[in-house]
Amino acid sequence: MTAHRPILAAAAMRTAEAAATCGLTELMERAGRGLAEAALRFAGPMPALVLCGPGNNGGDGYVAARLLRERGCPVRIAASGEPNTDLARAARSQWNGPIEALDEAPPAPLLIDCLFGTGLKRALEVAVSEALITLVEASHIAVAADLPSGVEADSGARLSPVPDFDLTVAFGALKPAHRLMPAMAGMGRVVLADIGIDAPGPWFEIGEPVLPSIAPDAHKFSRGLVHCLAGEMPGAIALSAKAAAHSGAGYVRISTSLPIAGLPLSVVQVGDAQVNDPKIGCLLVGPGLGKLPQLLTLALVSHRPKVIDADAIGHIGEPGRLKGQDAVLTPHAGEFERLFGALPGTKAEQALAAAEASGAVVVFKGPDTLVASPDGRIGFAPPAPAWLATAGTGDVLAGMIAALRARGLPAFEAACAGVWLQGRAAERAGASMIADDLVAQL
Numbered sequence: 535m536t537a538h539r540p541i542l543a544a545a546a547m548r549t550a551e552a553a554a555t556c557g558l559t560e561l562m563e564r565a566g567r568g569l570a571e572a573a574l575r576f577a578g579p580m581p582a583l584v585l586c587g588p589g590n591n592g593g594d595g596y597v598a599a600r601l602l603r604e605r606g607c608p609v610r611i612a613a614s615g616e617p618n619t620d621l622a623r624a625a626r627s628q629w630n631g632p633i634e635a636l637d638e639a640p641p642a643p644l645l646i647d648c649l650f651g652t653g654l655k656r657a658l659e660v661a662v663s664e665a666l667i668t669l670v671e672a673s674h675i676a677v678a679a680d681l682p683s684g685v686e687a688d689s690g691a692r693l694s695p696v697p698d699f700d701l702t703v704a705f706g707a708l709k710p711a712h713r714l715m716p717a718m719a720g721m722g723r724v725v726l727a728d729i730g731i732d733a734p735g736p737w738f739e740i741g742e743p744v745l746p747s748i749a750p751d752a753h754k755f756s757r758g759l760v761h762c763l764a765g766e767m768p769g770a771i772a773l774s775a776k777a778a779a780h781s782g783a784g785y786v787r788i789s790t791s792l793p794i795a796g797l798p799l800s801v802v803q804v805g806d807a808q809v810n811d812p813k814i815g816c817l818l819v820g821p822g823l824g825k826l827p828q829l830l831t832l833a834l835v836s837h838r839p840k841v842i843d844a845d846a847i848g849h850i851g852e853p854g855r856l857k858g859q860d861a862v863l864t865p866h867a868g869e870f871e872r873l874f875g876a877l878p879g880t881k882a883e884q885a886l887a888a889a890e891a892s893g894a895v896v897v898f899k900g901p902d903t904l905v906a907s908p909d910g911r912i913g914f915a916p917p918a919p920a921w922l923a924t925a926g927t928g929d930v931l932a933g934m935i936a937a938l939r940a941r942g943l944p945a946f947e948a949a950c951a952g953v954w955l956q957g958r959a960a961e962r963a964g965a966s967m968i969a970d971d972l973v974a975q976l
């Protein structure tokens with residue numbers, strides 16, 4: 535099992551830094567050392583150019599340059615201007631080499647970007663942005679300190695054009711941008727430098743789940759019954775049902791008006807939906823539902839936990855309808871906007887607002903999937919392969935979450951576990967996978 539790693543927004547990071555017992559000077563020394571060591575490990579000793587900005591991200595750069603030079607690397611520094619914090623000024627005063635002007639500096643094989651980190655508030659000046667892009671493109675290996683300059687820490691937005699990096703060294707904790715699009719796509723490998731900050735909080739990167747073990751005296755119903763409501767296009771719910779069966783549910787049942795072909799023989803097809811059957815561990819409605827809002831209504835009459843996906847999300851109408859439902863909602867961006875409207879803020883803030891409005895656990899899917907709970911927790915998915923973008927993988931995820939819920943995990947934990955397991959299954963399935971292959975990897 536890998537632990538959940540904290541994710542701190544810029545303001546929370548500043549609070550955690552201020553609370554660090556070692557003091558800010560030592561924090562910057564540790565950040566600079568972590569950066570220098572990570573760059574050396576990744577690139578080996580090669581001539582480096584460190585770009586230093588005006589704030590503490592620049593301060594980290596002065597420290598890293600000094601330490602790289604102490605280890606025998608030929609290092610140059612180019613700065614966009616004078617440091618404007620005491621910490622950065624102190625770090626610069628310990629550098630006794632020349633400092634070049636950013637717009638005149640020739641490139642080097644190793645480029646280390648310490649222009650801006652969590653303090654970026656607006657687009658880079660055009661000359662600074664152009665120099666950064668030119669120097670990154672002319673390097674062999676480009677490393678970003680904390681964040682690539684131009685990336686907004688909390689939203690993952692690019693406030694100005696940002697070149698692609700090979701390595702990003704996050705200090706103390708991941709920031710939302712390390713796990714949000716578009717920023718995360720251009721960071722290369724992301725590593726975390728431990729600078730001694732201990733700040734567990736309600737936002738984290740989802741780690742490997744601990745799944746309930748199968749009791750020695752288990753029977754099929756104690757392992758969890760998933761009941762799926764089939765709609766107009768039964769192929770989708772069939773995928774969900776298979777995924778549920780292979781995610782450890784002891785019994786998977788589909789209520790359907792017509793027999794569904796291609797299902798494993800172990801999946802039981804029934805004509806009527808006893809949605810209040812106390813044996814049901816989790817109901818699943820939505821995949822392939824089509825224009826049958828009455829099946830969502832039926833699911834909402836049930837007192838059992840439920841996963842609401844796909845077409846069913848479009849039939850909800852008013853998020854408040856889900857209050858008290860013990861539901862997990864799994865919208866992609868289109869379904870999300872249809873139900874919740876165009877919410878303001880970052881993707882994380884939108885997911886939280888949606889969870890609060892609906893009282894449901896919201897799995898806001900995409901290349902940067904988030905799991906938000908009405909109690910304020912957010913799990914950020916670790917990167918998953920882009921080949922998940924193929925029809926039916928969302929149906930598989932819904933079936934996985936339903937099974938994990940039926941096996942006894944609480945709604946938020948089941949959703950986080952499903953998202954993590956889906957990503958790893960996709961890695962094993964490989965780039966040519968279709969949704970059916972994903973099920974084979976569960």
Ligand SMILES: NC(=O)C1=CN([C@@H]2O[C@H](COP(=O)(O)OP(=O)(O)OC[C@H]3O[C@@H](n4cnc5c(N)ncnc54)[C@H](OP(=O)(O)O)[C@@H]3O)[C@@H](O)[C@H]2O)[C@@H](O)CC1
Binds near residue numbers: 551653658
């Ligand atoms: N605090 C700590 O103890 C530790 C912090 N650490 C490090 O510090 C980083 C955060 O440092 P930071 O807060 O100084 O912000 P940073 O990203 O360097 O830049 C902000 C400066 O840039 C300016 N500015 C902003 N946007 C701009 C623009 N587009 N174009 C031009 N200027 C712009 C802004 O000025 P202003 O907007 O006020 O004009 C401000 O002066 C963090 O990522 C980590 O690397 C580590 O060392 C661990 C210890």
Ligand SMILES: Nc1ncnc2c1ncn2[C@@H]1O[C@H](COP(=O)(O)OP(=O)(O)O)[C@@H](O)[C@H]1O
Binds near residue numbers: 899900918922927929
């Ligand atoms: N570019 C991507 N990178 C990683 N995962 C992705 C990407 N695009 C989509 N996914 C994942 O694939 C699944 C697609 O689900 P969804 O859009 O509901 O498709 P469908 O309705 O066809 O099943 C989601 O789990 C989503 O997070």
Ligand SMILES: [K+]
Binds near residue numbers: 648681
């Ligand atoms: K940076």
